Amino acid sequence: MSSQTNQPRVKRRRVFYIPGYDPIPPRRYRELYRSESARQAAISGYEISVSPKTGEGLYGWHVHSVQDGAEVHTDVEVLVWSDIVRSSMSNSIAATYLQMLRTAWIYISTGVLWRLMRLRKGPVIAALYPIVMLIAQLLVAMAVVIGLTVLLAPILSLVALVLSIGVAYVLMLWFRKIDNKLFVYYLMHDYAYSAASGGKTPPELTGRLSEFTNAIAAALTDETDEVLIVGHSSGAHLGVTVLADLIRSGRVGTDGPELSFLTLGQVVPMVSFLPNAYDLRADLRFLSKREDLAWVDISAPGDGCAFALCDPVAVSGVADADQRWPLVLSAAFTQTLSAERWRALRWRFFRLHFQYLCAFDHPDRYDYFRVTAGPLSLGHRFADRKPSGSRIVRSVSKYVSVQA
DSSP, X not given: OOOOTTSOOOSEEEEEEEOOSOOSOTHHHHHHHHHHHHHHHHHHTOEEEEEEOOSSSSOEEEEEEEETTEEEEEEEEEOOOHHHHHHHSOSOHHHHHHHHHHHHHHHHHTSHHHHHHTTOHHHHHHHHHHHHHHHHHXXXXXXXXXXXXXXXXXXXXTHHHHHHHHHHHHHHHHXXXXXXXXOHHHHHHHHHHHHTTTTOOOHHHHHHHXXXXXXXXXXXXXXXXXXXXXXXXXXXXXXXXXXXXHHHTTOOOSSSOEEEEEEESOOTHHHHTSTTOHHHHHHHHHHHTOSSOEEEEEEOTXXXXXXXXXXXHHXXXXXXXXXXXXXXXXXXXHHHSOHHHHHHHTTOHHHHTTGGGSOOSSOOSXXXXXXXXXXXXXXXXXXXXXXXXXXXXXXXXXXXXSOO
8 A cells, every 4th residue: 555645635525425226214324324433443443423414404414533643524415315216116016016027028128137147147136036036925825825725615615715815915915014124025126116217217316316416516616625426336327427417517626626436336237238228328438538536436246236346337338448437446345354244244145235334344445434534535545556357347238329
C-alpha cells in the first residue's frame, strides 16, 4: 500500500446510499451501519460514532470518525424507493405465479438466460431458485389435494374434494407466510420487476430517480469535499442512471466536491442484457468514459447473488477503447473474513450479499467504513490499485444497442 500522507484529505463528506430491491424501511440501514461500524472500528483501531439525523429531508444519519489522525464528518442519506418495491409486490398467490410464467418467458425467449449463465452460475441459480420453489410448493399442494381426496372420498364423497382444496390453499398461504425465511416470493417479485418492461425503467421509478438526481445535484453545491453515491445490488444500475442524468444535465462543476461512485454486489447484467435496456446500456457507456468521477465496483465470488468481478460495462457489450471505469475489485471473502465466520456465512447467500456493508475480520483496502467515513476520497483510496486479474471483460450480451 502506498503512503497516504500526501493525499488530499476529506474533512466533510456526503454519502447517498441507494438500496437494492428491498421493501424494508431505511432505518434498517442506519442500525446496520451503527452496529457494523462499531465492530469494524474495534477490529481496525479507529474511532467512529453514529447519531441520528434530525429535521426534514431525506432519511439519514451523521457519522463522526477519527482515522489515521484525521477527523472526518460524514452525512449519510438513504435514497428511498422501498415504497415502490412494496407496491410492486403482489399480495395474490395466483398473481405471483403469473409473474413467474411471464418472467421466465422473457428471460428464456430472448436468450438472455443462456447469456447470463456464461457469466456466473450463482446469480442465475438465485434467479431460478424462486421458480423451482414455487413449482415445488404448487406440486406439494396438488399432492395434498389428490391424497386427501383419495383418502376421504369413500366417506365424504364430493365434499372430500372441496375440503382437500381448502387444506391445500391454507398450505399455500403458510408457504407465503414463512417467506421471510425462504425468500421465494421476494426474489420472484424482484426479478419480475426488472424484467416486466424488458429493461426499461418503470414510469414510477423514473420519477423517483429524478428526485435522487436533484438531491445529489444540491449536495454538489455544498461546502463538502466529496459526494459519494453507493449503489448496492439493484441500486447499482439505478446509480448508473442517476449519475449519467446528473452529468448530462451539466450539474457537475469543475470546482466542486469530488464525485465518487461505489457499486457493491451489482446485478447490472440482469437488466442491461434485456432487449429494451437501451437507456441503461447508453448510461453505462457514458459513465465509463467520464473524467469527472471515480467509479469503483466491489464484489466477491463468494456472493452467489451478484455478478462477481464482471465488468458491467464490458459484459454488456458497450465498452469503448477509451473506457476508464469501473475499477473492478474483489472483496475476497475467503481472505477478508476469518475462517470461522466464513464457515458460518458461506451458505447464507442472502446475508453474504450484504457483507459489503458489514465489518471484515481482516480488511484489505476495502473497508466500507473507511470508504464512507475515512479521510481519503474513493478515487484517492484506490488510485494505485489495479483491477482484479480474474475479472470478466468479454462482451456477453446478445443485445448491445443503445438506441431504440
